[in-house]
Amino acid sequence: MxxxxxxxxxxxxxxxxxxxxxxxxxxxxxxxxxxxxxxQADFLSTNASEIVGTISSIMTGTTVFLAFVxxxxxxxANNYLVKRRKRELGLYQVLGMxxxxxxxxxxxxxxMASLLAFVAGIAIGLIFSQLLVFVTANFLHDRVHDFAFRVxxxxxxxxxxxxxxxxxxxxAFNLRTLRKVRLVDLMGAExxxxxxxxxxxxxxxxxxxxxxxLIVGAYVRLDHDGLPVGGPATLPAFGVTTLMVIAxxxxxxxxxxxxxxxxxxxFHGAYYHGLNMFTVRQLxxxxxxxxxxxxxxxxxxxxxxxxxxxxxxxxxxxxxxSDAGAPYDATFTAIYERGDGAGxxxxxxxxxxxxxxxKGYDLGPITRGSFLASSYEVSSVPGTxxxxxxDFLAVSGDEVPSVYRNRDVATFGLFMMSESDYNAVRALDxxxxxxxxxxxxxxxxxxxxxxxVYSDALAKxxxxxxxxxxxxxLQTEAISDASARFENSATAATNPxxxxxxxxxxxxxxxxxxxxxxxxxxxxxxADDLVRRIxxxxxxxxxxxxxxxxxxxxxxTRTDELAASLGMTGVVSYLSIYIGFVLVIxxxxxxxxxxxxxASDSAQRYRLLSEIGCPRSLSNRSLLVQTLVYFLAxxxxxxxxxxxxxxxxxxxxxxxGALDIxxxxxxxxxxxLVVYGAYFLVTYSVAKGLVNAHxxxxxx
Amino acid sequence: MAPVAPRGMGGVAAAERPxxxxxxxxxxxxxxxxxxxxxxxxxxxxAGISFSIDRGEYVAIMGPSGSGKSTLLxxxxxxxxxxxxxxxxxxxxxxxxxxxxxxxxxxxELGFIFQDANLLDTLTCRENVAxxxxxxxxxxxxxxxxxxxxxxxxxxxxxxxKYPYQVSGGQRQRMAACRAMVTSPTLVLADEPTGALDSKNxxxxxxxxxxxxxxxxATILMVTHDSFAASxxxxxxxxRDGRIFTELRRGEMSRRDFFDRIxxxxxxIGGEGSDVL
Ligand SMILES: Nc1ncnc2c1ncn2[C@@H]1O[C@H](COP(=O)(O)OP(=O)(O)OP(=O)(O)O)[C@@H](O)[C@H]1O
Ligand SMILES: [Mg+2]
Numbered sequence: 019m020x021x022x023x024x025x026x027x028x029x030x031x032x033x034x035x036x037x038x039x040x041x042x043x044x045x046x047x048x049x050x051x052x053x054x055x056x057x058q059a060d061f062l063s064t065n066a067s068e069i070v071g072t073i074s075s076i077m078t079g080t081t082v083f084l085a086f087v088x089x090x091x092x093x094x095a096n097n098y099l100v101k102r103r104k105r106e107l108g109l110y111q112v113l114g115m116x117x118x119x120x121x122x123x124x125x126x127x128x129x130m131a132s133l134l135a136f137v138a139g140i141a142i143g144l145i146f147s148q149l150l151v152f153v154t155a156n157f158l159h160d161r162v163h164d165f166a167f168r169v170x171x172x173x174x175x176x177x178x179x180x181x182x183x184x185x186x187x188x189x190a191f192n193l194r195t196l197r198k199v200r201l202v203d204l205m206g207a208e209x210x211x212x213x214x215x216x217x218x219x220x221x222x223x224x225x226x227x228x229x230x231x232l233i234v235g236a237y238v239r240l241d242h243d244g245l246p247v248g249g250p251a252t253l254p255a256f257g258v259t260t261l262m263v264i265a266x267x268x269x270x271x272x273x274x275x276x277x278x279x280x281x282x283x284x285f286h287g288a289y290y291h292g293l294n295m296f297t298v299r300q301l302x303x304x305x306x307x308x309x310x311x312x313x314x315x316x317x318x319x320x321x322x323x324x325x326x327x328x329x330x331x332x333x334x335x336x337x338x339x340s341d342a343g344a345p346y347d348a349t350f351t352a353i354y355e356r357g358d359g360a361g362x363x364x365x366x367x368x369x370x371x372x373x374x375x376x377k378g379y380d381l382g383p384i385t386r387g388s389f390l391a392s393s394y395e396v397s398s399v400p401g402t403x404x405x406x407x408x409d410f411l412a413v414s415g416d417e418v419p420s421v422y423r424n425r426d427v428a429t430f431g432l433f434m435m436s437e438s439d440y441n442a443v444r445a446l447d448x449x450x451x452x453x454x455x456x457x458x459x460x461x462x463x464x465x466x467x468x469x470x471v472y473s474d475a476l477a478k479x480x481x482x483x484x485x486x487x488x489x490x491x492l493q494t495e496a497i498s499d500a501s502a503r504f505e506n507s508a509t510a511a512t513n514p515x516x517x518x519x520x521x522x523x524x525x526x527x528x529x530x531x532x533x534x535x536x537x538x539x540x541x542x543x544x545a546d547d548l549v550r551r552i553x554x555x556x557x558x559x560x561x562x563x564x565x566x567x568x569x570x571x572x573x574x575t576r577t578d579e580l581a582a583s584l585g586m587t588g589v590v591s592y593l594s595i596y597i598g599f600v601l602v603i604x605x606x607x608x609x610x611x612x613x614x615x616x617a618s619d620s621a622q623r624y625r626l627l628s629e630i631g632c633p634r635s636l637s638n639r640s641l642l643v644q645t646l647v648y649f650l651a652x653x654x655x656x657x658x659x660x661x662x663x664x665x666x667x668x669x670x671x672x673x674x675g676a677l678d679i680x681x682x683x684x685x686x687x688x689x690x691l692v693v694y695g696a697y698f699l700v701t702y703s704v705a706k707g708l709v710n711a712h713x714x715x716x717x718x
Numbered sequence: 719m720a721p722v723a724p725r726g727m728g729g730v731a732a733a734e735r736p737x738x739x740x741x742x743x744x745x746x747x748x749x750x751x752x753x754x755x756x757x758x759x760x761x762x763x764x765a766g767i768s769f770s771i772d773r774g775e776y777v778a779i780m781g782p783s784g785s786g787k788s789t790l791l792x793x794x795x796x797x798x799x800x801x802x803x804x805x806x807x808x809x810x811x812x813x814x815x816x817x818x819x820x821x822x823x824x825x826x827e828l829g830f831i832f833q834d835a836n837l838l839d840t841l842t843c844r845e846n847v848a849x850x851x852x853x854x855x856x857x858x859x860x861x862x863x864x865x866x867x868x869x870x871x872x873x874x875x876x877x878x879x880k881y882p883y884q885v886s887g888g889q890r891q892r893m894a895a896c897r898a899m900v901t902s903p904t905l906v907l908a909d910e911p912t913g914a915l916d917s918k919n920x921x922x923x924x925x926x927x928x929x930x931x932x933x934x935x936a937t938i939l940m941v942t943h944d945s946f947a948a949s950x951x952x953x954x955x956x957x958r959d960g961r962i963f964t965e966l967r968r969g970e971m972s973r974r975d976f977f978d979r980i981x982x983x984x985x986x987i988g989g990e991g992s993d994v995l
Contacts, residue, residue: 290858295845296838303840623838629797630897631825632853633818 024126027106039135041095041607042181045088046139048600050170050177051147084600087318089184091604094311095611096128096188100195107196121193128192132185140174222280225273232266237662243423267655268313274651275302275309293632293640300623300644304616311612312652315605319656320663322601323690327660328667329594343508344579345447345500346535347542348549350374352560352568353531366526367392368560368568370534379552386539389442391504392529393516396431399527401486405517406431407468409482414474419467419669432461432515433530434484440501440518446535447500452492452518459489460518462502465511467669472496472515485523504533506574508583532568546575595689602690606697609649617641617705621712628713637713638706645702653694742806743904743937744794745770749803751789751960763789765960766803771905774935776927778948780980781957782987787941788909790957794939795828795907796820808904825854829898831908837882837893844869844878847896854901868896871933872926888919892926899930906930908940912947924950945984949977956983963987 100107110120239259279302282289289295350370367390371381381388396405408427411418418427440462441451452460459482463469477494496502502513538545553573560568627637751764763786771777779787792798794805796812805812807827815823829850837846844865851861869875872892877885882893891911898906908927912920924947930936940951948954950973956963964983968976 287858290848290852290861292852292855295841295852296849299838299840299845623840626836626838627849627853628821629795629824629830630850630853631821631823631828633821636853 021126024123024130027123027127038095038099039131039138041091041611042132042135043139043142044603044607045091046136046177046181047143047146048603049084049088049180050140050143050173084597085180085184087601087604088180089187090314091608092181092184093188093191094608097191097195100124100192101615117196121196124192124196125189128185128189132181136178136181140177143177144169222273222276225269226277229266229269229271229273232262233270233659236260236262236266240662240666263659264317267316267659268310270655271313271316271651272309275304278302293627293636296623296627297640297643300620300640301647304644304648308612311608315608316652316655316659318601319605319652320659322598322605323656323660324663324667326594326598326690327664329590329598331668332590343503343510343583344506344574344576345503346506346576347538347545348536348573348575349505350534350552350573351505351531351571352534353571354529354568367529367532370532370560370570373560374552374570379548379555381536381548384538384540384545384548385536387446388534388536389439389446390532390534391435391439391443392524392532393433393435393504394524394527395433395530398530399434399485399524401483402434403483404480405434405482405484407471407515410471410475410480410515413478413480414471415478416471416474419471422467430514432517433513434517434519434524435462436521436524437518438521443504443535444501446537449499449501454492454518454520456520457487457489458492458520459484460492460497461515462497462513462518463515464498464502464513465515466498468515469496469498482517484517484519487523489517489519504535505572506576506579508579531571542577546577549573549575550578598690599693602693603697605652606649606694609652610697610701613645613648613701614705614708617708621709624709625712634710634713637709641706641709642702645698645705649694649698649701741773742770743773743775743808744939745804745806746790746794747804747806749790749793749805750801751786751793751798752801763960764793764800764803767957767961768803769955769962769965771937771939773904773937774931775953776931776938776951777940778951778954779939779941779957780943780945780948780954780984781963783943785957786960787957789960791907791909791939791941794905795830796824825850826901827904829901829903829906831891831894831898831906831911833910833913837890837897839882842879842881843874843885843893846882846893847878847900850897850901864900865896868900869893871929872896873922886919888915888922891915891919891923895923895926895930899934899936902934902936904937906936906938908938910941910943912942912944917946920944920947945977945980948980949973954980954983956987958987 107120107124110123111117115123236259239255239262243255243259279298282294282298289298352368352370354368370390371385371388374381396402406428407422407430410432411427422430437452437454440460444451454460461472461476463472473495476491476496480491482489496515502516504516505512552570558569560570624637624641628634747768748766749764749768750762750766753761753763765786767786767790779790781787789798793800794807794812796805796815800813803813807823810823812820812823837843838849841849847865847869848861851864856864865878866875869878872895874885874889874892874896877889877893882890885893891914895908895911898908911927912923915923927936927938927940928950931938938951940947942948949968952968954966956965966976966979966983971979
């Protein structure tokens with residue numbers, strides 16, 4: 019009998035349930051699709067790039083985070099529903115049902131609606147994820163085959179588990195709501211005024227000033243410190259900045275309404291004009307009661323905007339860099355044992371090709387041209403000084419690039435390379451040789467931020483001392499063309515600064531690393547195959563006179579680098595857009611629910627307005643302004659936060675290469691605004707319908 | 719027709735006006751209201767009721783529960799649409815007006831007081847009283863003056879800056895009266911304004927109405943169950959089954975005598991009301 023009652027109720031209050039239903043279905047769809055993706059992203063782990071690790075940890079974090087967001091959303095949507103129906107539930111009790119019976123009706127209702135929504139959500143999710151595969155395929159230029167669509171039972175199970183938990187939490191909240199209110203309140207739910215909390219004015223102003231102060235303080239700190247990329251030591255400071263912006267945002271929304279009310283009242287004439295007074299009071303009363311959730315929404319929007327924008331800008335940069343980042347058909351890099359290690363110190367570079375041939379991998383047939391170039395650290399070349407980043411900064415007069423701000427620039431040494439090694443690199447790149455004479459040097463780097471520092475120092479005639487000889491710069495700019503790269507890497511810079519010096523100065527020193535770069539003769543596929551075989555074989559030690567001196571660390575083909583870059587571009591854009599949309603939709607849905615619930619709570623007020631002769635156009639305009647402010651306030655704060663944060667994000671991203679973010683930012687902003695705006699429009703028109711249904715005009 | 723009295727807070731000017739001239743403010747002609755479309759289920763709440771009220775009159779409507787009092791008031795208030803018949807206020811037929819005209823008409827000509835004060839809880843009392851004036855686009859300075867003036871008359875000036883839930887029920891009801899009167903409407907309509915008040919607060923409110931009627935020449939039409947409340951009026955219309963059953967004029971009678979007469983009619987109609995006092 020309860021079942022029938024519950025079923026009837028769901029049918030009767032379809033409109034109320036619609037909000038809950040759509041939100042739940044959307045949540046399930048998005049959650050399912052998201053978890054499908056994180057499963058599909060596994061293929062990335064074959065690439066040893068550092069960023070992959072970052073991405074998977076971001077994804078884990080994001081999954082947890084999104085589950086919380088969705089949980090909050092569900093509890094919220096459902097709470098709205100229960101609140102709407104308090105009166106009806108109270109009536110059941112008046113009619114003699116026990117509280118337990120009323121509860122079971124409620125549980126049954128929610129369960130039925132939720133099950134339906136879950137099924138619908140999974141269906142939408144399946145279509146959605148399939149659709150996204152097309153988008154992905156487009157991203158990846160058909161490169162990644164692992165991205166084929168599949169129904170993921172794990173994702174479905176996980177979704178069911180998460181929403182099961184969320185459902186139980188939601189029920190607990192509902193039953194608590196039901197238990198907490200007394201019957202008389204239940205019956206009066208429609209009538210009872212949410213009492214307007216009064217706050218004293220000086221306190222309000224103080225809180226407002228404190229909130230704005232905290233936010234501005236956090237902006238300044240972030241602008242100065244940058245993101246915490248300098249290691250664990252910088253995390254506490256960043257944590258403080260984060261806490262400041264969070265606390266500031268909540269304080270801001272807690273006090274802004276009272277503050278604005280006072281400001282509005284100062285403009286007496288405008289305040290007493292039309293419905294302005296009513297509009298301001300409505301907003302003040304409302305933002306009061308929802309200040310916490312508004313703050314939260316603002317922060318979530320902030321997170322969404324920054325994660326999408328950073329993701330997309332990383333991609334823009336990756337696409338831009340992928341060709342320049344892999345200038346050679348294949349490269350091999352050997353890293354030397356340190357003198358104090360088990361092996362002997364090498365006195366000259368290892369011939370990687372010859373050693374590989376000894377081990378049965380003959381590169382000869384696939385090689386048309388090659389270079390073998392070694393890099394030396396300051397510490398392994400005696401009599402060398404004036405070679406740290408700090409030394410160059412001292413001459414250039416530039417500020418420390420913010421990413422390096424947290425490092426010790428005095429010990430951040432540059433590398434050295436001999437003139438003939440470097441000319442061999444240039445030859446393979448198809449560039450003419452450089453000639454250093456006896457006391458000249460040139461400097462190469464592929465790191466954009468540092469290139470500027472070096473160029474400024476070179477232009478001022480910065481000298482370096484190598485092996486006791488003082489060298490003068492031959493060029494006024496750092497070289498950052500293809501010859502600044504000695505190994506392939508489409509996803510990151512590899513050369514933080516290498517000084518090219520006359521050959522004799524490095525003779526007999528132990529290199530830090532040696533790179534072998536080759537251009538293929540003949541078929542690329544076959545050649546790639548050989549290089550990959552070498553990769554997989556983990557050749558390991560390179561020996562000299564029977565002792566291990568170096569080990570083969572990395573070998574990489576251009577083909578694989580480009581694929582990795584594309585794959586990463588795809589996944590990063592995919593994830594960031596995806597997360598962004600989930601968050602934006604969640605926020606918009608919460609705002610919509612709040613606004614609709616507010617509209618139906620206020621219906622009586624609008625009726626009264628119409629009774630005392632307020633024309634519909636006037637009250638609709640007031641509703642429009644309220645809805646607009648309600649949607650725009652958290653967005654405006656989020657955008658302000660994001661603009662500040664993006665400055666720092668761009669600084670970090672620029673590490674990988676040059677970056678133009680305007681197009682990306684505009685696209686992102688556009689997409690978000692469309693979604694957000696659509697929610698706004700729907701909310702306004704539904705709220706308008708709700709409110710106007712109660713006015714006098716609707717009666718006659 | 720007598721010249722129309724100057725509008726606004728012209729209490730003194732209105733009082734000096736010779737009372738000989740009579741001006742009809744409200745005319746209800748053959749008003750009929752049928753609820754429900756079905757043949758069997760239809761309720762005839764108003765069955766062709768007719769009466770008229772002059773400027774400055776203070777009239778009560780009484781009758782048993784379900785006799786159509788609220789329906790009548792709502793039709794006059796343009797909140798409800800009658801099935802047939804006419805309602806003339808200030809010479810215009812409100813049953814013919816379209817919704818845009820109606821809201822303007824309500825704003826300019828009518829004032830409402832409901833059983834529960836129905837103030838907006840988010841606004842202070844001052845703002846509630848000011849609301850009809852701001853909607854009408856009056857300048858802020860004039861609004862302040864008018865609000866203070868009417869609140870002083872009704873004895874709630876010192877409560878103006880509180881929120882509705884911070885003042886007593888009686889004060890709330892008087893605030894609602896302020897809001898209804900602040901525009902100096904042609905006609906003030908009140909549906910059981912004392913219904914939710916105890917006898918002391920009811921008396922205070924009724925005395926306020928009396929003041930407004932006497933000093934501002936406000937025309938008041940009040941629905942009530944309460945014979946004591948009705949005894950404050952100059953005329954009482956008794957309704958039964960959607961028709962005027964009879965009417966009583968106070969004339970030169972004392973309020974005590976008038977009250978007794980009202981009680982007699984109430985007893986005759988057989989409504990409740992007799993148990994109110
Ligand atoms: N919206 C409606 N739909 C159908 N019938 C209605 C409606 N409103 C009122 N009625 C009926 O019209 C008749 C008159 O109702 P009305 O509310 O005018 O009575 P009343 O005199 O104000 O009674 P009370 O003194 O109890 O307030 C009643 O029989 C009532 O049931
Ligand atoms: Mg009634």
